[in-house]
């Protein structure tokens with residue numbers, strides 16, 4: 001295969017010019033010209049980039065294994081600095097929102113620090129086991145509230161660790177308990193169908209899971225969202241809401257509007273960078289002529305060269321501004337590349 005005109009001169013080396021012996025089929029060959037220093041997916045990193053201060057939260061008491069944060073007027077966040085959930089205390093009981101299995105066994109102890117009242121209600125943010133898979137261990141017979149799409153997933157999954165919701169809703173549900181209130185609303189497929197917004201109006205606290213990651217890179221592949229444009233829209237929509245505290249379901253601390261805006265800035269940068277790389281990168285470069293009939297080889301090589309440009313462009317701006325840049329940078333460049341090509 002003859003090299004075509006290349007936007008990046010360093011990409012113009014052809015196989016014929018290479019003096020190095022060919023790698024075994026399927027094995028790594030020469031690195032791409034201008035390969036970033038950030039290790040690619042699947043390669044061990046000896047030492048990750050130090051976390052910026054913005055990614056650090058209050059420490060976890062190692063003996064307890066969780067941290068309790070008072071969000072005001074009977075609302076509390078529980079976290080192990082990897083996951084986050086909430087509970088709301090009212091006159092005769094407690095409403096639990098999510099039960100991540102990573103600390104669900106300690107959830108009753110955390111509640112007992114504040115009140116002896118029983119758990120009467122459970123709210124599921126969405127169906128994923130990593131956020132609600134501790135629900136089955138809480139005991140009792142709480143009323144379980146979720147969006148109707150979540151019920152569909154949980155019926156399919158038939159997981160005893162995630163008991164089925166007993167109350168479902170389509171667009172909106174207000175949970176009144178004593179003098180407390182939680183406003184549940186559904187805004188479409190952000191992250192996965194059924195993922196809801198949980199707003200405590202008195203406490204001006206919004207919980208919405210797997211959308212905003214305060215101080216951190218979003219989780220891998222843009223929070224493994226099924227519909228990336230819809231997820232991006234929800235990030236922007238969240239910034240229009242009147243909360244003061246945001247519980248995002250992950251990592252070290254609660255968030256603010258400033259965190260949402262930083263994430264919007266990062267995602268805009270990612271989208272612009274990948275869009276430009278998709279346009280400027282030739283589809284065929286110096287692939288081995290013997291792979292000429294291999295459609296997936298051509299595509300894999302092209303998307304890798306787009307991702308190389310993406311990581312190179314983002315690293316100077318973001319690798320010390322968001323926690324975990326080196327863990328997920330490649331992954332997110334690939335996710336955005338895929339979305340921009342097909343969505």
Ligand SMILES: [Zn+2]
Pocket residue numbers: 126128131191210
């Ligand atoms: Zn999830």
